[in-house]
Amino acid sequence: SAVISQKPSRDICQRGTSLTIQCQVDSQVTMMFWYRQQPGQSLTLIATANQGSEATYESGFVIDKFPISRPNLTFSTLTVSNMSPEDSSIYLCSVVWESGELFFGEGSRLTVL
């Protein structure tokens, strides 16, 4: 299975600032996604991180708010821009493994004050 590392694991941020979350996979993977889990809620897909091109965003999520980079097949970043308390969530990256299974990182828990 894939080993997925996320940084930071948690952070407390001030309103109006931006935070970049990193996702590193120990093997090359084709498909990588970013999810958000708001407090007490289930997971919601933010976007598909495409290698070498712009990410594909789901309804309700825009590039200006959640810019995503994916420079290669093992690494991606998600930035949460101009944060507000409503952005307090766990952000998770996930990858599709060669077996077709979807694996998740340990998540980045973000609190915005």
Added chain:
Amino acid sequence: SQELEQSPQSLIVQEGKNLTINCTSSKTLYGLYWYKQKYGEGLIFLMMLQKGGEEKSHEKITAKLDEKKQQSSLHITASQPSHAGIYLCGADSTSGTYKYIFGTGTRLKVLA
């Protein structure tokens, strides 16, 4: 749009007891995944079911997908405190896209 309903929402059982968590879809599932999440952490992959009638087991956890591929159950035998956490079912919303939707989760507490 497709939704996944999980039941029960929460469950408290005595150690050693068996339990079942259900996941029901409004549409046919192309693949059904079960995950366990410890509070505030990432998701641990448990099992993937793809075929109607499929059943898989790992240690004391068994998952089944019904023939119509609209309902799945997760059964834990002789529960232990280590089984505590949030169990989530997830499914591919459109075949082959891997754009998963998830159920709202079942919070399991096991009393020693």
